[in-house]
Amino acid sequence: MTCTHPLSQHIKADGSVTSLAEYRANYGYQGLAKALTMSPTQVVDWVKNANLRGRGGAGFSAGLKWSFVPPIEKMPGQRYVICNADEMEPGTFKDRWLMEHDPHQLIEGLAIAAYAVQADTAFIFLRADYDLCAERLQQAMDDALAAGLLGEQLNDAGYSLTMLLHTSAGRYICGEETALINSLEGKRATPRFKPPFPQVSGLFGRPTVVNNTETLCNLPHILYHGIDWFAGLGIGDDNGTKIYGVSGRVKNPGCWELPMGTKVADIIALAGGMQDGVQLRGFLPGGGSTDFLTHEHLDLAMDYGTIQQAGSRMGTGTLIVLDDQTCVVGMVLNLIQFFAQESCGWCTPCRNGLPFIRQILVDIEAGRGQQDDLDHLLELCGYIGIGNTFCALAPGAAEPLQSALKYFRDDFVAHIEQGCCPHSQATGVAAEAGIEALEQGANAL
Amino acid sequence: MTSIIATDTVATRANWRLEIEPLNDHEEAEIAAQIEHYPQPQAATIEALKIVQQQQGWVSDGKLKAIAARLQMSPDEVESVATFYNKIYRQPVGKTVISMCDSVSCWIMGYQGLAQALTQELQIALGETTADGAITLLPTPCLGACDQAPVAMVGEQRAHRLTPATLIHLARQAQESTP
Numbered sequence: 168m169t170c171t172h173p174l175s176q177h178i179k180a181d182g183s184v185t186s187l188a189e190y191r192a193n194y195g196y197q198g199l200a201k202a203l204t205m206s207p208t209q210v211v212d213w214v215k216n217a218n219l220r221g222r223g224g225a226g227f228s229a230g231l232k233w234s235f236v237p238p239i240e241k242m243p244g245q246r247y248v249i250c251n252a253d254e255m256e257p258g259t260f261k262d263r264w265l266m267e268h269d270p271h272q273l274i275e276g277l278a279i280a281a282y283a284v285q286a287d288t289a290f291i292f293l294r295a296d297y298d299l300c301a302e303r304l305q306q307a308m309d310d311a312l313a314a315g316l317l318g319e320q321l322n323d324a325g326y327s328l329t330m331l332l333h334t335s336a337g338r339y340i341c342g343e344e345t346a347l348i349n350s351l352e353g354k355r356a357t358p359r360f361k362p363p364f365p366q367v368s369g370l371f372g373r374p375t376v377v378n379n380t381e382t383l384c385n386l387p388h389i390l391y392h393g394i395d396w397f398a399g400l401g402i403g404d405d406n407g408t409k410i411y412g413v414s415g416r417v418k419n420p421g422c423w424e425l426p427m428g429t430k431v432a433d434i435i436a437l438a439g440g441m442q443d444g445v446q447l448r449g450f451l452p453g454g455g456s457t458d459f460l461t462h463e464h465l466d467l468a469m470d471y472g473t474i475q476q477a478g479s480r481m482g483t484g485t486l487i488v489l490d491d492q493t494c495v496v497g498m499v500l501n502l503i504q505f506f507a508q509e510s511c512g513w514c515t516p517c518r519n520g521l522p523f524i525r526q527i528l529v530d531i532e533a534g535r536g537q538q539d540d541l542d543h544l545l546e547l548c549g550y551i552g553i554g555n556t557f558c559a560l561a562p563g564a565a566e567p568l569q570s571a572l573k574y575f576r577d578d579f580v581a582h583i584e585q586g587c588c589p590h591s592q593a594t595g596v597a598a599e600a601g602i603e604a605l606e607q608g609a610n611a612l
Numbered sequence: 613m614t615s616i617i618a619t620d621t622v623a624t625r626a627n628w629r630l631e632i633e634p635l636n637d638h639e640e641a642e643i644a645a646q647i648e649h650y651p652q653p654q655a656a657t658i659e660a661l662k663i664v665q666q667q668q669g670w671v672s673d674g675k676l677k678a679i680a681a682r683l684q685m686s687p688d689e690v691e692s693v694a695t696f697y698n699k700i701y702r703q704p705v706g707k708t709v710i711s712m713c714d715s716v717s718c719w720i721m722g723y724q725g726l727a728q729a730l731t732q733e734l735q736i737a738l739g740e741t742t743a744d745g746a747i748t749l750l751p752t753p754c755l756g757a758c759d760q761a762p763v764a765m766v767g768e769q770r771a772h773r774l775t776p777a778t779l780i781h782l783a784r785q786a787q788e789s790t791p
Contacts, residue, residue, distance in 0.1 A: 245651075257715040257754040295699045296711070296755055298768045331649055336658050336697030339753060353650075353657035353683075355696040371651050414717035414758035421759045455716055455754075485758070493720050501719045505753055511696075 171400065173388035174381070174408060175424040178268040184303045187310045190271040196316050198387030202279045203322035207239075210283040214386065217394045218406050223251055223342070223379030224453065224482045226471040229280075235366040236284045236374045246374040248286040249351065250277050250383055253294045253335055253342040257455030257505055258487035261410040261422050262380035266293075266300040269384075270307035274330065276383035278317060279390060281328050284376050289330045292347055295337035305332055339509035343558050344377040345369075346511065357513040358558040381410055403428025403470045411469060413438035415488030416445050422485065428473075432465040434486060445490040449574060453482020455502045456563030458570035459489070479570065494590035495575045496582055499568050500528040506564035517561035520551040524568065536583035545572060633674025635682065639663055643682060653683045657693050661700050670701040698752070706741040706748040708786040711765040714751040717758035726762055727751070729776035730783060746790035747783060 170176065177185040177193065190196070202210045215230025236246065250273065254262040266273055273291070281289040293301055308330055311317045319327045338356050340346045345359035348370050369375025385407055389397050398406045405427045411434045412422035418439030425434065431452070441447050449461040452469065458479035460467075467473050474481040489498060507521035524547050527540050548569045551561035572579065581589050635643065646659040660679045664671050671679075671694055673687075680687040694700045701709075712730070714723050727738065730749065734742055741748040757763045760772035766782050 254756050255754055258717050258758050259754070260756045260758050263756045294756070295697075296752070296765055296770075298765075299770070333659075334662070335699075336662060337699035337753075338697055350658070351655070352652075353655040353659075353693065355693055371655075412759060414761060415720050420761070451716075487716055487720075487758070490720075498716060498720065501714075501716050505715055509753060 169396070170388070170392060171426075172408065172424045173392070173400075174265065174269075174272070174384050174410060177272070178264070182268070184267070184307075185269045185271060187271060187307065187314060190269070194387075194391050195271055196275050196311075196387075198390035199275050199278050199282075199316070201390050202282055203326065207283050207285050210279065210390070213394065214283065214389060217389045217397045219382065219385055219389060219397070220405060220471060221379055222381035222385075222409070222484070224256070224456075224480070226481070229378060229382050232366070232378070233280070233284050233376055235364060236376060237367060239285045242374060244373065245288070245371075246284060246286045247370045247376070248277060248281040248284060248289045249344075249347065249370065249375060249377045250289070250291040250380055251342060251344065251347060251377050252291055252297070252300070252380045253339075253347060254297075254380070255294055255339040255342055255509075256483050256485075257502065258414055258451065259412070259454045259483040259485045260414075261412055261483060261485055263297055263300060264412075264422050265380060265384050265410065266297070266304060270300075270304045271311065272384045272387060273304070273380055274307055274311055274317070276386035277330065277378075278321075278328055279386040280376065280378055280383055281330075282321075282326060284374070285326075286374075286376070287327060287329065289328060290351060290370075291330070291332045292341070292351060293332060293334050294341070295335045297334075301332065301334050308332065338511070339505070340511045340558075340560060343560065346558070347377060348375060355511070357511045360557075401427035401470070403468045404472050405470045409469065409484050412485035413488060414485070415450075416442045416490045416493070417488055418442055428468040428470040430465070431460075431467055431469055431486070434469060435465070435488065438488075441488070441490060445492050447488060448491050448495070449489040451482075451487040451489075451567060452479050453484050453486070455487070455505060456480075456559075456566055457482040458566045459574055460570075461574050479566070492590070494532070494588055495571055495578045496528065496532050497588065497590065499571045500525065500532055502567050503528055503564060506560060510560060514557040514561075516551045516556045517558075517564075520547055521561060521564060523547060524551075524564075531579060531582045532588055534582065534585070534587040536579070538583060540583065541572060541576065541579055544568065548572075631674060632677045632681065633672060635664070635675070635678045636667065639667055640682075643679070647683075654685055654689075657683060657685070657690060658697065658700075661690075661694055661697075665701060669707070670704050676702075704741070704745075706746050707790045708746060708767045709748045709750060709765075710767075710783060710786070711750050711752035711755070712738075713753070713755040713757075713761070713763050715754035715758075717754075718762040721761040723762050726764075726774055726776055726779055730779055733780050734783060742787070744787070744790065746787040 211233045219229045220226040277289050341350045341356045343358050346356040350356040365375040400407050408424050409427045414420045449459045451457050503525045507525045510517045512518045548565040553562045642663045643660045646656040647653045664675045677687045680690040762774050
């Protein structure tokens with residue numbers, strides 16, 4: 168039988184973890200075994216030809232990313248592979264789902280990536296608060312090591328791999344790969360200037376590859392089943408499957424593994440549609456840093472190219488649904504508050520621009536908005552846009568705001584003209600309390 | 613150490629002048645094991661801070677200085693790292709920290725009502741600790757459980773699909789289990 172749901176095939180409904188024995192019973196670690204019989208260059212080419220695109224949001228070819236690592240003959244010595252499991256994008260929970268239920272899949276994928284670039288050390292950079300993931304990953308790594316699947320002399324050529332788990336102390340910017348590298352060096356997680364790219368000079372100045380959790384989880388299957396199989400899984404331009412998720416006021420929020428390129432409407436239908444009494448107004452297709460899309464985009468395929476053409480990004484593929492009872496100004500304010508708080512403070516447009524924007528939105532939400540505020544907001548979106556900042560955090564923060572101003576401008580105008588939030592009856596005093604808390608900067612400890 | 617004290621001009625940092633609080637044997641051993649993983653000891657800074665916090669509940673100035681000495685760093689360097697990360701506490705916290713997710717999906721699903729109910733019940737604001745030292749209440753960025761929103765971490769346990777009543781119940785449970 169053809170395998171159509173490779174990433175989730177071991178995931179059990181009761182939420183329990185897949186043991187090493189269970190994992191191995193269904194071709195577990197055979198993808199790695201196959202890779203170890205190939206030359207590292209062959210593995211890189213294999214994955215390049217499979218056109219596995221990065222599932223963390225950027226969609227860059229994983230094999231191509233690896234191919235920028237200098238050959239070991241030209242640059243001998245230590246090199247690293249890091250799993251980016253710093254899943255902190257608002258509305259995103261797919262990597263947690265994969266790691267909590269099937270940790271060996273990630274470990275095998277990471278080992279394959281490490282072998283491909285001849286790294287002797289691999290790190291899993293896990294976000295703070297994923298305590299259950301940490302426990303299960305560490306246990307799985309211990310089990311794999313005891314079974315001789317990691318460690319010394321993994322093949323005849325004598326390839327050895329040490330795998331380590333690093334749990335973060337919590338900061339969204341750690342998901343940016345060069346900031347992640349700084350964090351792993353024990354520093355403040357500020358992004359680094361590129362070039363040099365991490366593939367040449369990364370962790371401790373050594374060649375380093377950083378791949379997203381879901382990307383790595385694809386590798387065992389691509390190695391085992393082959394490139395043609397992987398290409399056959401997608402129904403659009405992109406190959407493979409994708410973990411899509413839905414949150415917000417839908418009947419059955421969750422995440423599902425579906426063919427890459429599944430229609431937005433079909434994904435929302437899997438979530439049971441909207442809750443009774445509320446209507447869909449729009450959605451963020453792939454986390455908090457993607458542009459809103461609306462009704463007219465429901466029939467679009469969720470793949471990198473299609474969503475980009477519609478003016479947004481597929482991002483992490485986890486949709487956040489906006490309903491007609493939720494205040495769009497409040498929702499954007501919530502997102503901007505997140506990005507302002509999580510800015511690392513390194514560059515001025517992000518450090519200062521996001522709090523400016525937050526204050527304007529607080530004023531609009533509190534009924535103190537001015538007519539020219541909307542133009543001012545758009546101007547600020549430009550100042551923090553691509554090319555003006557050191558990394559992608561602030562441009563990402565601008566995306567939900569600029570698209571909300573495009574699709575839901577009337578909501579902003581209504582706040583300004585009525586001198587209050589039209590939704591305040593629904594959210595009531597709680598909204599007032601939220602604004603007060605924001606104004607007092609109650610997030611500090 | 614005197615030079616650091618002399619250049620410290622922040623009035624609120626009165627405690628900064630305290631002496632080193634030596635690492636205990638457990639902290640020393642755990643930090644040493646982490647240093648082994650890296651080519652330079654400074655790379656273990658975040659792990660060291662977390663190890664001390666695990667033991668002490670927070671990272672005091674004295675412990676921070678001890679970490680700095682152990683990792684061959686200045687206390688200011690360690691402080692710059694400690695204050696950068698959300699989950700390193702540089703003030704004492706309650707026995708149980710309740711971290712309420714305030715990001716977008718939980719916000720849509722009723723975070724504000726939850727926060728209001730719990731702050732009223734415990735008579736503390738977000739960022740504060742109850743008088744009995746049992747609970748600290750913190751807002752936290754997306755906990756990655758948006759399908760189960762609204763969520764919170766009560767200690768190391770993730771609590772799902774919270775209502776004001778279930779959250780208050782969990783908080784009271786945590787409070788009662790505090791000696």
